[in-house]
Amino acid sequence: MAGMTYTPTRKQPAPADDGDALRFCSTCAFSQACLSEGLDKSALMDLHVLVEHIGPFHEGDVIFREGDEFKAIAAVRAGTVKTTVLDDNGDEQVLGFFLPGEVVGLNAIHQNRYPCNVVALDTVMLCRFSFPKMALLAAKMPGLQAHLFRLLSQDINKAALLAGDYSAEQRMAAFLISIARRYAARGFSSSELLLAMSRTDMANYLRLAPETVSRVLRRLQDGGLIAVDRREFSLRDRPALEALAKPVLRD
Amino acid sequence: MAGMTYTPTRKQPAPADDGDALRFCSTCAFSQACLSEGLDKSALMDLHVLVEHIGPFHEGDVIFREGDEFKAIAAVRAGTVKTTVLDDNGDEQVLGFFLPGEVVGLNAIHQNRYPCNVVALDTVMLCRFSFPKMALLAAKMPGLQAHLFRLLSQDINKAALLAGDYSAEQRMAAFLISIARRYAARGFSSSELLLAMSRTDMANYLRLAPETVSRVLRRLQDGGLIAVDRREFSLRDRPALEALAKPVLRD
DNA sequence: CGCGCATTTGATTTCACTCAAGTGGTGTGG
DNA sequence: CCACACCACTTGAGTGAAATCAAATGCGCG
Numbered sequence: 001m002a003g004m005t006y007t008p009t010r011k012q013p014a015p016a017d018d019g020d021a022l023r024f025c026s027t028c029a030f031s032q033a034c035l036s037e038g039l040d041k042s043a044l045m046d047l048h049v050l051v052e053h054i055g056p057f058h059e060g061d062v063i064f065r066e067g068d069e070f071k072a073i074a075a076v077r078a079g080t081v082k083t084t085v086l087d088d089n090g091d092e093q094v095l096g097f098f099l100p101g102e103v104v105g106l107n108a109i110h111q112n113r114y115p116c117n118v119v120a121l122d123t124v125m126l127c128r129f130s131f132p133k134m135a136l137l138a139a140k141m142p143g144l145q146a147h148l149f150r151l152l153s154q155d156i157n158k159a160a161l162l163a164g165d166y167s168a169e170q171r172m173a174a175f176l177i178s179i180a181r182r183y184a185a186r187g188f189s190s191s192e193l194l195l196a197m198s199r200t201d202m203a204n205y206l207r208l209a210p211e212t213v214s215r216v217l218r219r220l221q222d223g224g225l226i227a228v229d230r231r232e233f234s235l236r237d238r239p240a241l242e243a244l245a246k247p248v249l250r251d
Numbered sequence: 252m253a254g255m256t257y258t259p260t261r262k263q264p265a266p267a268d269d270g271d272a273l274r275f276c277s278t279c280a281f282s283q284a285c286l287s288e289g290l291d292k293s294a295l296m297d298l299h300v301l302v303e304h305i306g307p308f309h310e311g312d313v314i315f316r317e318g319d320e321f322k323a324i325a326a327v328r329a330g331t332v333k334t335t336v337l338d339d340n341g342d343e344q345v346l347g348f349f350l351p352g353e354v355v356g357l358n359a360i361h362q363n364r365y366p367c368n369v370v371a372l373d374t375v376m377l378c379r380f381s382f383p384k385m386a387l388l389a390a391k392m393p394g395l396q397a398h399l400f401r402l403l404s405q406d407i408n409k410a411a412l413l414a415g416d417y418s419a420e421q422r423m424a425a426f427l428i429s430i431a432r433r434y435a436a437r438g439f440s441s442s443e444l445l446l447a448m449s450r451t452d453m454a455n456y457l458r459l460a461p462e463t464v465s466r467v468l469r470r471l472q473d474g475g476l477i478a479v480d481r482r483e484f485s486l487r488d489r490p491a492l493e494a495l496a497k498p499v500l501r502d
Numbered sequence: 503c504g505c506g507c508a509t510t511t512g513a514t515t516t517c518a519c520t521c522a523a524g525t526g527g528t529g530t531g532g
Numbered sequence: 533c534c535a536c537a538c539c540a541c542t543t544g545a546g547t548g549a550a551a552t553c554a555a556a557t558g559c560g561c562g
Contacts, residue, residue, distance in 0.1 A: 088498055095411060107411075109404035135397065139390045146386065152403035153360035159410035160346060160358075165458040168518070199541060207416040209519055214542050230527085230541090247339055419550070450509060460551055465510050481509095481559085 055125035073105035079124030080196035094205040121196040173244035306376035315369040324356035330375030331447035345456040372447040424495035
């Protein structure tokens, strides 16, 4: 999982030893995202005062719990989390996965409660942002406000993705391509993936039976589109995968 | 479709005859929503300057087109719209329906383009809000900003609804209950529904074949849960429908 | 009245699920 | 170091819900 640690290529400022938020925030995905949108340094200072670095969480740890009062959103710094709900039978339904650099908790704004659990899939480090403070700050920082709007809007579209009625192959291809792209956007390898989630979690997310996931992966492997070894995936025939995924991802 | 015209129970101010935005905005759902969140009168004035009342549109009219530059969101004042995309085969996929009082276009923020078409299902009147101006205003009006955040967050959760793998009956029940609740929230009848969309549109939205929609409606009718006459639906056994829909709607 | 279209009904097929039985890797304890 | 157990995963056989294919019905409108 070493490959998933967030390691920006850009030079980091010399770390201070007083453990203040600023020390880590240069490596914090969310702050970076804001930076890259042209926020000035002093504005970033304001943002940093409401950042809290939390973790490490370990596999199975519940970071936010469904029904809890909404207080904060969080950016994943390292590791992977899943969002889940429990259905009537007590079975877990996986709603999504969040990779380093991605922001979780935005869907809690509406009801002022978290509508789902956020669970660590491996060792996870987070940046926690108090949302009330953030909203206050957003009113003063157009760039931050715009960024939040964009993140929210993006999640609407992301949520609509897995809604279509696609074949198991298409869903799986879309899942792999989506993760590859999201890794690529953060500077990780986009052809060799080390996935943190189990087959069961994948199946659950893709609304397939675990057996079907297994069979689909076999078909894709036999067709030379991917190579799989446990949780290591190689995307061998990217064009073919993209073609399969295209109806799902729409781009 | 008379039943779908937006008719607030609260007394309307005497209409002016100069046709300015204010005249209608007291009946405009979006402004009302803001009002109900405690925005003061002067703030509402600011909001009104960026409102534009557009329409009427007629069945099949495309209000926003996929790929067009994002300039504005819109609140439905009267009538019903659907959001759609075209798949690779040129077939239409229905993403959602928007009833009077609901806001469409928020998912365009992310890419600064509309990710889907917005199409009138019947005679439609809209309030158009310039989004850049609105964002500017939101910075000055915490209540408006909060409202926008909430609307966006709500759409994330709404989009996640139709994602699960539910039976045709469950999906249909959830669809009907959802619409009934949304009508109820606007003060319309929630047991007698006059739906603006065709069976094909419903099927398309629910990811079912039109034939399946037909069969499901028959089963629900034979079971006494609903009565259907063309596009008029009576919800006869609300508890049973709620029970069917519960796993989908989760509440 | 008769055409065109949306909807319904019927017969068959298919894809993914379920049930059931392996396989393989990991970790533990002897 | 090996044997065993546990777990995640894979593979196989049969089932089922919804899709597809095909045809009939019924409503709206000229």
